[in-house]
Amino acid sequence: xxxxxxxxxxxxxxxxxxxxxxxxxxxxxxxxxxxxxxxxxxxxxxxxxxxxxxxxxxxxxxxxxxxxxxxxxxxxxxxxxxxxxxxxxxxxxxxxxxxxxxxxxxxxxxxxxxxxxxxxxxxxxxxxxxxxxxxxxxxxxxxxxxxxxxxxxxxxxxxxxxxxxxxxxxxxxxxx
Numbered sequence: 001x002x003x004x005x006x007x008x009x010x011x012x013x014x015x016x017x018x019x020x021x022x023x024x025x026x027x028x029x030x031x032x033x034x035x036x037x038x039x040x041x042x043x044x045x046x047x048x049x050x051x052x053x054x055x056x057x058x059x060x061x062x063x064x065x066x067x068x069x070x071x072x073x074x075x076x077x078x079x080x081x082x083x084x085x086x087x088x089x090x091x092x093x094x095x096x097x098x099x100x101x102x103x104x105x106x107x108x109x110x111x112x113x114x115x116x117x118x119x120x121x122x123x124x125x126x127x128x129x130x131x132x133x134x135x136x137x138x139x140x141x142x143x144x145x146x147x148x149x150x151x152x153x154x155x156x157x158x159x160x161x162x163x164x165x166x167x168x169x170x171x172x173x174x175x176x
Contacts, residue, residue: 001024001068001172002066002164002172003020003023003065003067004064004076005020005062005063007058007061007063009061013059016058017056017057017058017063017064017065020065021034022034024054025046025052025054034049035047035048041128043121051069052067053068053071054066054067054072055072055121055122056074057075057076057117059076059077059160061078062076062157062158062160067172068166068169071122071123071166071167072165072172073118073120073122073165074162074163075113075115075118075121075163076160076161076163077110077113077114077160077161079160082109084099084106084109086109087109089131090131090132094135094137095112095135108138110161111138111161112136113131114161115136115145115152115154116136118165119134119152119165120134122150122165122166134147136152149168150166151167
């Protein structure tokens with residue numbers, strides 16, 4: 001399941017994300033106490049529960065959590081102006097070409113960015129993986145990547161872009 005929650009800007013956003021995670025796990029799995037630890041790459045997981053996978057993300061004013069029985073990743077970004085030169089560092093040439101031919105360059109870049117972030121979270125490598133190593137082709141109704149074992153979804157919610165990745169499984173449903 002995917003959980004999204006608006007937050008107050010004065011709130012500790014990381015704490016808000018973990019509070020939402022606790023609420024989601026209690027609701028979905030009836031667990032009132034969870035212990036989290038990080039692996040050698042910094043990916044958090046539940047101690048003693050290899051059957052529950054999760055990912056967290058936060059941005060200005062919003063937190064997101066995804067829960068699944070498979071490895072998952074989520075990223076959320078507030079839509080805002082972007083220094084498009086960042087695309088040189090993280091996007092493939094085809095992705096950069098796609099961004100540059102769009103009127104909504106900022107939104108298109110954020111779509112690629114959030115998809116890439118959701119993927120590196122799902123595989124547990126973080127940014128050390130190298131964001132150019134995962135590539136995407138986006139159309140109005142599909143997301144294709146060079147990892148055929150990964151499924152993706154991308155959606156807009158208010159002024160936010162949310163991308164999710166699920167390895168070897170289906171994309172969970174959204175719960176607000």
